[in-house]
Amino acid sequence: MLRGYSKFLDVLEKVEKAILAVTVGIMVIIIAYQVIMRYIFAHANSWSEELARYLFIYDVMIGAAIAIRRNSHLQIDILINLMKPKVRTILTIIATLAGMVFMVFLLSYSITLVQTGARTMSAGLGIPMSIPYSCMPVGIVLMLLTSIEVLFKNISALRGAGKEAQV
Amino acid sequence: GCGGGGGDSGGDGTGAEYTWRMALNGSAPGELGYDMATFFKEKVEELTSGRVSIEFYGGNSLGSTTEVLEGMAAGVADITCESVGTLAPFTNLANIDIMPYIYNGYDHFQAVWGGELGQEILDTVGNDSGFKLMGAGYRGARIVTATKEMKTVEDFAGFKLRSPNLEGYIKVWEWMGSAPTPLAMGETYTALQQGTVDGQENSILDSQSYSFQEVCPYWILTNHVYSANTIIMDKAYFESLPEDIQSALEEAAVYAGEQIGQEVLEREDAAKEELTAEGVTFVDVDNAAFTEHFSGYAEANFPDLADWCNQIRALAPNA
Amino acid sequence: MNAGLLIIILLLGLALLGFPIYIALGIGALAALNLADLPLIVLPQRMFAGMNGSALLAIPFFILAGNIMSRSITGKLIDICNAIIGHIKGSLSLVTILASALFGAISGSGVATASAIGGITIPAMKREGYPAPFAVGVASISSILGPIIPPSIVLIVYASITNVSVAELFLGSVLPGIILAVALIAYGLYYGHKHNLPAHEKPNLRKIGSSVRKGIWALLMPIIILGGIFGGIFTPTEASAVAVVYSLIISLFVYKDMSFKELPQVFVEGAVSTATIMVMVGLSSASSYVITTSGLPQQLVSFFSSITNSPVVILLLLNILFLIIGMLMEANAAVVMMTPILLPLLNAFGIDLLQFGIVMSFNLCIGLVTPPVGLCLLLCNQTGETRLSHSLKAMMPMLLISIIVLFLITYVSPLTTLLPSIMAG
Ligand code: NA
Ligand code: NA
Numbered sequence: 001m002l003r004g005y006s007k008f009l010d011v012l013e014k015v016e017k018a019i020l021a022v023t024v025g026i027m028v029i030i031i032a033y034q035v036i037m038r039y040i041f042a043h044a045n046s047w048s049e050e051l052a053r054y055l056f057i058y059d060v061m062i063g064a065a066i067a068i069r070r071n072s073h074l075q076i077d078i079l080i081n082l083m084k085p086k087v088r089t090i091l092t093i094i095a096t097l098a099g100m101v102f103m104v105f106l107l108s109y110s111i112t113l114v115q116t117g118a119r120t121m122s123a124g125l126g127i128p129m130s131i132p133y134s135c136m137p138v139g140i141v142l143m144l145l146t147s148i149e150v151l152f153k154n155i156s157a158l159r160g161a162g163k164e165a166q167v
Numbered sequence: 168g169c170g171g172g173g174g175d176s177g178g179d180g181t182g183a184e185y186t187w188r189m190a191l192n193g194s195a196p197g198e199l200g201y202d203m204a205t206f207f208k209e210k211v212e213e214l215t216s217g218r219v220s221i222e223f224y225g226g227n228s229l230g231s232t233t234e235v236l237e238g239m240a241a242g243v244a245d246i247t248c249e250s251v252g253t254l255a256p257f258t259n260l261a262n263i264d265i266m267p268y269i270y271n272g273y274d275h276f277q278a279v280w281g282g283e284l285g286q287e288i289l290d291t292v293g294n295d296s297g298f299k300l301m302g303a304g305y306r307g308a309r310i311v312t313a314t315k316e317m318k319t320v321e322d323f324a325g326f327k328l329r330s331p332n333l334e335g336y337i338k339v340w341e342w343m344g345s346a347p348t349p350l351a352m353g354e355t356y357t358a359l360q361q362g363t364v365d366g367q368e369n370s371i372l373d374s375q376s377y378s379f380q381e382v383c384p385y386w387i388l389t390n391h392v393y394s395a396n397t398i399i400m401d402k403a404y405f406e407s408l409p410e411d412i413q414s415a416l417e418e419a420a421v422y423a424g425e426q427i428g429q430e431v432l433e434r435e436d437a438a439k440e441e442l443t444a445e446g447v448t449f450v451d452v453d454n455a456a457f458t459e460h461f462s463g464y465a466e467a468n469f470p471d472l473a474d475w476c477n478q479i480r481a482l483a484p485n486a
Numbered sequence: 487m488n489a490g491l492l493i494i495i496l497l498l499g500l501a502l503l504g505f506p507i508y509i510a511l512g513i514g515a516l517a518a519l520n521l522a523d524l525p526l527i528v529l530p531q532r533m534f535a536g537m538n539g540s541a542l543l544a545i546p547f548f549i550l551a552g553n554i555m556s557r558s559i560t561g562k563l564i565d566i567c568n569a570i571i572g573h574i575k576g577s578l579s580l581v582t583i584l585a586s587a588l589f590g591a592i593s594g595s596g597v598a599t600a601s602a603i604g605g606i607t608i609p610a611m612k613r614e615g616y617p618a619p620f621a622v623g624v625a626s627i628s629s630i631l632g633p634i635i636p637p638s639i640v641l642i643v644y645a646s647i648t649n650v651s652v653a654e655l656f657l658g659s660v661l662p663g664i665i666l667a668v669a670l671i672a673y674g675l676y677y678g679h680k681h682n683l684p685a686h687e688k689p690n691l692r693k694i695g696s697s698v699r700k701g702i703w704a705l706l707m708p709i710i711i712l713g714g715i716f717g718g719i720f721t722p723t724e725a726s727a728v729a730v731v732y733s734l735i736i737s738l739f740v741y742k743d744m745s746f747k748e749l750p751q752v753f754v755e756g757a758v759s760t761a762t763i764m765v766m767v768g769l770s771s772a773s774s775y776v777i778t779t780s781g782l783p784q785q786l787v788s789f790f791s792s793i794t795n796s797p798v799v800i801l802l803l804l805n806i807l808f809l810i811i812g813m814l815m816e817a818n819a820a821v822v823m824m825t826p827i828l829l830p831l832l833n834a835f836g837i838d839l840l841q842f843g844i845v846m847s848f849n850l851c852i853g854l855v856t857p858p859v860g861l862c863l864l865l866c867n868q869t870g871e872t873r874l875s876h877s878l879k880a881m882m883p884m885l886l887i888s889i890i891v892l893f894l895i896t897y898v899s900p901l902t903t904l905l906p907s908i909m910a911g
Contacts, residue, residue, distance in 0.1 A: 020757040021750035024546065031543070031727035035720065044347050046334050049540055049723075056546065057537045060768075063761025064508075066754075073506035073762050074819050078858040080504035088504075095505040102512040110530040116237055119297070120256040123333050129237075129256070136530045188779070228778040230528075234535050241525040351540065353649050354721060361718020 002152050009149055013069065016062050016142070023059055027052045050124030054132040061139020068146040089158050096151045103144050110136035183220035185412070187245035190235040194226030199372065201225060203304040203396050203427040204248040210419035215412060221246065239401045240297070250306065250394045251288070255335065257296035263288060263472055265335045267342075268461040269479045270393040271454070273432065276305055278482045280395055280424070288475070289397065299405035301398040302420030305428035307370035307435055308390035312383035314365050318452055320344075320460045329355045329367040336368075338468050339391065342461065352377070359383060372431070375438050380447045387450045389457065398423070489522035490782025493773050497823060507819045508762075511769040518776040529772050536771025537764050539646045540723050545594075546760040547726030548637050551707075552593030553752060554733040556602040558741040559704030563588050564606060565697040566705070572686035576678020578614060579624045580671055582607040586628035587667040590635035591708035592729075594642075596817075596854040599632030600625065600862040601869075608870045614684050620677070622863075622870035623881030627670060627888060629862040630851045633817065635663035636712060637726070640817045640847045643767055647774075647825045650839050652722040653715050654906040659844045660712075661905060662895045669887050703736045766822045774826030783830035790831060797835045801842075801896050804828070805849055809889070812853020816861065820850050841902045845895055852888050855881065 034048040067073050080088050113136060117129030189208070193201035201223075208221040229235055229244045232253045238244065252264030270276050279285050280303035289300040317323060324344040330336040332349035340347035348364050358364045359382040367379065371386070380386075398420040405413065439449065465473040493514040500510035512529075519526055567581040567588070574580060586603045593599055604625030611621035633640050636656035645652045677683070698705070711729050714720040720728060737744040744752075777783060790800060811820045825846075832842055854862040857878060867877055895901045 017750070017754045021753045024550070024753035024757050025749070027543070028547070028550075028727055028730050031547075031724060032731050035724045035728060038346075038348065039719070044330075044337060044349055046332050046337050046349055049332070049349070049543075052543055053538055053540060056543050057534065057764075059546075059757045060537055060761045060764040063758040064765045066758050067762050070758070072758070073508055074766065074816050075504055075506045076501050076814055076859060077504050078814065079502055091504055095500075095503070095509060098500070098505065098513055099509040102509060102516055105516055105526060106512065106529055106533075109526045112241070112527050113530045113534070116240070116527070120233070120237055123256065126334065133530075133534060136534060224779065229775065230532065231535060234531055238525065238527055238531055241527040243525055243528055243531070350721070351649075353651050354653065357651055357653050358718060361716075363718040 020059055023055045027055050046124035058135040061135045065142035065146050089154050093154045096147055100147050103140050107140045184218045186220045189221050189223050190229040190244035190247040191225045199306055200248045200396050203423045206423035206426045207419050210422050214415035247399050251397050254296050261292050262335050263475050264394045265392050266476050267339045267391045268458040269476045271483050274484045276393045279479050297402050299400045299402045301417050302424035304396035304424040305431050306394050307372050307431050309368050309370055309392040311366050311368045311387040311389050312374050312379045313385045316385045317387045327364045329364045342464050371435050371438055380442050380445050385448050385450055488780050489518040490777040490780030492521055493518040493776050508765040508769055511773055515773040528775050532772035532775050533768035536768040541642055541652045542646050544642055544723045544726035545639050546756050547730050548594040550756040551729035551733045552598050554737050555592055558737050558743045560602045562701035562704050566701045569694040569697040573688045575685045576683035577685055578611045579674040582625050583628045583670045587631045590632040593632050594637045594639040596629045596632045596862050600629035600865045604866045618870050618872045619876040619880035622866045622872050622877035626855045626863045626866040627884040630854050633851050643818050643821050644843045648839050650843055654840055655843050657905045658902040661901050666891045703740055763818045770822040787831050787834040797837050800835050808849040812850045813856045814859050817850035841899050844902045848892055
């Protein structure tokens with residue numbers, strides 16, 4: 001079960017990474033284009049910086065999901081490093097569950113935000129704000145999917161008595 | 168939405184039936200939105216004999232203007248005082264607030280906003296965007312502060328100028344033949360010093376509050392835009408209020424708009440004296456020539472606003 | 487209970503229990519919004535808004551530029567420094583400091599500096615018979631020059647929360663960075679002579695010339711980035727994008743130590759490390775909404791006002807607080823958590839936000855080498871394979887020097903404000 005789910009997440013992560021690689025490249029090109037237009041052609045536009053910003057926030061939400069899988073979100077681990085592996089695993093499970101509760105709330109209100117954004121236009125691109133806001137529910141769903149894996153990996157580690165969780 | 172906010176609480180010790188969070192840009196007296204809001208707050212509390220209590224949250228502490236407006240239906244804030252133009256993300260008509268060269272002075276501004284046309288604009292913008300707009304406060308005409316002396320439309324060709332990152336402002340300066348550079352306000356002073364830009368545009372009072380006189384010796388009285396501050400609430404919530412409260416709010420907003428207008432005139436005179444003493448040169452320009460230059464602007468860029476612009480121009484006191 | 491207080495207790499409590507900081511921030515904000523009966527839409531709205539600042543775009547770009555350049559230029563920077571100061575006793579430790587400072591003018595992060603420079607110079611110092619703990623100590627402390635000398639990611643995060651100009655913060659931290667580098671070099675000279683550490687042959691102009699020629703593209707980069715920002719040519723965000731383009735051209739076409747095939751991987755890694763900072767930045771914006779509406783900052787102000795009315799004392803207390811926080815937390819996380827709480831206090835005591843930002847960032851960068859959580863110290867320690875207590879002891883004099891410089895820039899304000907104000911004409 002868990003192995004199949006992890007394989008699914010592997011595939012998903014490949015797609016996410018492809019999106020990140022392409023959009024980061026686009027962000028660099030957009031800002032470089034903006035510099036060239038401004039200093040060589042003395043022409044400003046209101047869309048380029050905004051487009052780069054919205055791509056950036058999308059990337060942050062996707063990158064945050066990948067970081068959950070890699071366990072690379074910032075944390076203070078001095079106290080838990082002093083604890084027994086089993087206690088540490090239990091705390092990880094609780095933290096993951098708490099994160100998921102938070103994400104479920106965040107998800108439901110993100111959907112409201114996307115709906116609210118339908119009546120607002122962005123200042124530069126003139127697109128409905130729903131489009132950039134959609135990074136919130138999309139990213140949170142991805143974060144929830146990866147959190148589920150972390151949760152079950154830790155639970156099964158807890159079952160494998162005495163063995164330390166390998167996340 | 169979630170039903171017009173969490174404003175109606177009675178148990179906060181003020182004894183008020185309605186306690187509202189008012190979101191403000193400025194954080195202290197002296198900022199025009201803040202001062203207009205103060206006139207409004209005092210009048211509302213007086214007219215409702217304390218049934219309404221308003222708490223200020225300055226310095227964008229409840230969120231940026233757009234966030235506050237967007238979240239108003241959910242109760243992020245209950246009320247705010249902002250320029251009509253800040254509603255542009257919600258309705259194109261709000262751009263009427265930043266149309267260049269449609270007024271010829273303060274009296275013209277008052278003739279529009281103190282009369283039927285102004286009310287019609289407030290109502291239409293409000294209906295299109297889902298807000299209740301009340302009262303109109305003069306903010307002082309926008310001028311250009313520059314590192315070099317500028318006089319004619321031609322002088323502005325190729326002029327590098329900081330503008331807000333809003334299509335409406337950028338178009339004004341492109342029409343002028345200038346090179347508008349969208350920059351955050353916080354970066355503008357440094358940009359002027361370093362010569363990244365040669366000027367910026369704002370009202371005299373705002374320009375003074377950012378100390379642009381230290382980097383811009385020439386203040387060009389272009390008077391290109393006359394924008395209005397207004398009191399904004401969620402429309403559905405406003406309509407759910409008892410009628411006596413509604414009319415008290417409207418009366419207080421109109422009063423606040425009139426009071427702030429007088430204050431701005433006095434403060435601008437005082438500011439001009441101070442700034443001249445600090446070495447600023449105020450440059451008068453031929454406003455008729457600039458107005459002429461912008462005659463086809465609305466038709467070309469904001470066709471659906473052209474008719475409104477003409478109605479505003481028609482109310483010019485000496486026309 | 488006050489909602490602002492609840493958020494702070496949850497935040498600190500959960501963070502200490504090892505919850506990822508972004509979850510601690512999120513749970514804290516969620517609970518406090520509920521308690522204060524505030525609309526929950528604030529959560530996603532403020533999170534988005536907190537991440538939606540143009541200055542923040544510079545973070546992934548500076549990370550990328552640093553990652554791309556570190557492959558090609560690290561060795562070349564070290565060669566240049568070696569050619570110039572190799573004849574001095576203990577030269578390799580001085581090379582470590584100087585190369586870290588130069589690398590710092592390209593990269594915005596301490597960990598990147600520690601792995602790029604320390605990764606090469608620690609083994610080299612050990613080979614030449616330097617005491618291993620000293621080698622680790624000097625590389626660790628030098629790595630904090632990475633985020634102190636601009637560009638600096640910590641300062642960008644601070645700027646996004648306070649609206650202080652990124653360009654001015656960068657400019658203001660030039661002198662503190664130089665002072666620290668000079669002070670460390672002075673100690674390195676003293677230590678080299680005292681312990682009679684080895685020197686290399688006399689400098690020879692041809693060697694200097696050839697190493698500079700090989701490294702010229704690397705040396706040009708800080709000039710382009712910082713010259714561009716301070717000269718008013720680019721905004722910091724534009725400069726960061728130019729830095730990426732420049733470093734790509736150099737790595738792909740000039741030094742040819744990177745292939746197009748590697749690009750996607752480099753971009754992805756940059757995006758993921760940025761994401762871990764940015765989710766915290768976004769959520770701190772949500773918690774600052776609750777903290778503001780709770781009235782807690784005003785209570786904090788009146789509490790501190792009852793103790794003292796002197797900014798000197800407040801700055802002392804805050805510096806001690808940050809040194810403690812820096813032991814436990816990563817610098818960006820600390821800035822994100824503390825700045826919204828402290829802003830009203832700083833304003834009430836008339837403390838200059840520009841100077842404070844530089845002091846706070848400098849202080850928290852020292853935290854990169856203080857145990858138990860000192861990423862740079864741990865990293866260098868791994869490279870040098872020494873006992874932590876030994877390298878900590880060897881580093882202690884240099885750590886004290888850093889803290890003295892910290893108090894110098896805290897109380898001699900021209901050190902941070904002079905350059906920005908000269909720019910201001
Ligand atoms: Na740096
Ligand atoms: Na530390």
